[in-house]
Amino acid sequence: MNHIFYSEEELAFRDEVRAFCERELAPYEDEIQKTNPFRRDLLQKIAQAGYMSVHHPPEVGIGKHCGKGLVYETIVAEEISAVIAGLDMARMASATLFGKPVARFGTPEQIEKYLKPVLRGEKIGAIGITEPNVGSDTARMETHAEISKDGKGFVLNGKKYYITNGSQADFLCVFAITDNTVNPRKGMTAFIVEKTMPGFTTVKDIDLMGMAGSRVSELAFKDVFISNDQLLGGINNGFGILMDELDSERVAIAGECLGYARPALESAITYSKERIQFKRPIKDFEGINFKIADMATDFEAARLLTLKAARAYDNGERITKEAAMAKIFASEMAIRVCDQALQILGGRGYEKEHKIERYYRDARLMTMGGGTVEILRYLTQREIYKKFDGKYW
Ligand SMILES: Cc1cc2nc3c(=O)[nH]c(=O)nc-3n(C[C@H](O)[C@H](O)[C@H](O)COP(=O)(O)OP(=O)(O)OC[C@H]3O[C@@H](n4cnc5c(N)ncnc54)[C@H](O)[C@@H]3O)c2cc1C
Incomplete structure (x- = not known):
């Protein structure tokens, strides 16, 4: 009766992803549960199969499933999670949590430099919203960024907590307050931070109850200089x-x-x-x-x-x-x-x-x-x- 709810193409896609998971991921399931490694190579295989790109348009993603949309994304999420849940958490943080804001609000240069390598599985992405003192009430975040003295960018200071892929990510979409004189919803900005930027550090990886094979981290930003071309979607548009x-x-x-x-x-x-x-x-x-x-x-x-x-x-x-x-x-x-x-x-x-x-x-x-x-x-x-x-x- 599945055909009432899913098209033939969607069911064929499910079978394809399921076979991929059995062949490429299941052999590592026990090892990941026992030793908790972060397997970049497996994320790369997932990307090469096109499963990081289903929710992205063909111009940016890779593989024949590009641009298929959110139904397909839920199929990928279900199938990988059924085998190695932590791996799908890492995939989703990279391809969707980081990838979607860049795809929808990034400049063509940002898409080229930051999004495409992530969807090819060469780089890892993450999103930084939550902080030690700020969880559900995201608008009250304490991380802040001021315009630099030379006007060529911003200086970012603060901490982020529970960031999936945080210690492993090459690129992070980090949210910060840029105008504290207005309601935080009107004074928040998104930035793309590169892991090599001076002042950016991983404080620690957080020990979790489950999700073996993932990394969830505390991060710190101390006077991190971010150039204007790493501003995502314009100033104060972050919320x-x-x-x-x-x-x-x-x-x-x-x-x-x-x-x-x-x-x-x-x-x-x-x-x-x-x-x-x-x-x-x-x-x-x-x-x-x-x-x-x-x-x-x-x-x-x-x-x-x-x-x-x-x-x-x-x-x-x-x-x-x-x-x-x-x-x-x-x-x-x-x-x-x-x-x-x-x-x-x-x-x-x-x-x-x-x-x-x-x-x-x-x-x-x-x-x-x-x-x-x-x-x-x-x-x-x-x-x-x-x-x-x-x-x-
Ligand atoms: C493993 C893991 C991975 C994560 N990955 C990311 C990530 O990649 N990036 C990122 O930015 N964040 C990430 N998060 C953070 C996650 O989104 C937050 O944990 C979540 O938003 C809740 O925040 P909190 O844990 O600080 O709880 P709090 O906001 O402190 O809430 C504590 C409790 O109070 C309740 N509560 C709070 N306010 C209200 C209210 N108004 N009404 C009723 N109840 C309320 C909550 O529902 C909860 O039960 C991750 C978290 C975990 C545990």
């Missing part, structure tokens, strides 16, 4: 750039959540058919098979919300509410499904060998990253009340 990026990011994260839940659901179904207790497979007990029914329903509902938001975005619609709904539901669904899968496997679910604990740890991030579910509920109700004229449908 709009930030908001523009977040809607599509949230839908792509919902796609990742499908990827954490699916293998957990599959493992639970398989195990419940094989495990014999009281002389019968445990799937014969309603305590187990009703759980499977609920998990599958939850999973399919999350897919539909994700697909709805992605299709609307690809049609050029504003999707603040739909993106928030998709990410709330998919991120909470992934936690529920992993938790129930763990229960169905009994003690085996708690063993590392059966991987459920890993899916659970990976899934647990996404009610926070990219906007917490509390903030997303705030956005959802705000959009509902804004548009409500007596009828919801």
Whole structure:
């Protein structure tokens, strides 16, 4: 029945990405879980296959899937996350979180210099919004930049926290306050920072509960000189750039959540058919098979919300509410499904060998990253009340 929701081309693309993941990524899954390396080479393979470019136009991306849009991006996100979640987090931070603002607001020179090498997998990108003292309330960020004395650029000072790819990135899109006399929404600017710039340092990589193979870092900027040609989208336009990026990011994260839940659901179904207790497979007990029914329903509902938001975005619609709904539901669904899968496997679910604990740890991030579910509920109700004229449908 998938053909009702996905086109033949999209399903063929899913099969292609799935085969790629099995062939090129799955052999490294265990090693990455055990030793937590940052595998630039695997990110390069993903880029060379064109899976960093699906959400970018053909002029900037590489491969035959360029310009396919957000539905395709959710397919990539789901398939890679199902195998190595941390790797997709790194891919998405590079290609989408860094890549989208540069693609949409960058000059042709910036696109050439910063975006294309990232989409080819030669360079790594990151986005710097969050700070030690500033999480959900992004507008109150403390990182600031002043026009340099010679007027040729800006001097950046501050700290960023929880930056995916932070210590590994060659280029970062960093947000800073450039006018503190106005509302921060009107006084924020986006800059492209290169890792070799004097004054830019990695303070540390942060030890995480899950997402093996990723790096999430604390960064510091001390009198970093940024030339005018590294200004992204013009001075004091940063808040709009930030908001523009977040809607599509949230839908792509919902796609990742499908990827954490699916293998957990599959493992639970398989195990419940094989495990014999009281002389019968445990799937014969309603305590187990009703759980499977609920998990599958939850999973399919999350897919539909994700697909709805992605299709609307690809049609050029504003999707603040739909993106928030998709990410709330998919991120909470992934936690529920992993938790129930763990229960169905009994003690085996708690063993590392059966991987459920890993899916659970990976899934647990996404009610926070990219906007917490509390903030997303705030956005959802705000959009509902804004548009409500007596009828919801
Ligand atoms: C692994 C990881 C990777 C990340 N990657 C990046 C990245 O690449 N770049 C980047 O810039 N950031 C990144 N982040 C940061 C992420 O976006 C933030 O963690 C998130 O926005 C929340 O900020 P916070 O953690 O500081 O929580 P806080 O904002 O301090 O919130 C703490 C709690 O209070 C709640 N809360 C806050 N305000 C309200 C309110 N008004 N109403 C109700 N509840 C509220 C929150 O929902 C949350 O439950 C990453 C985070 C993690 C953990």
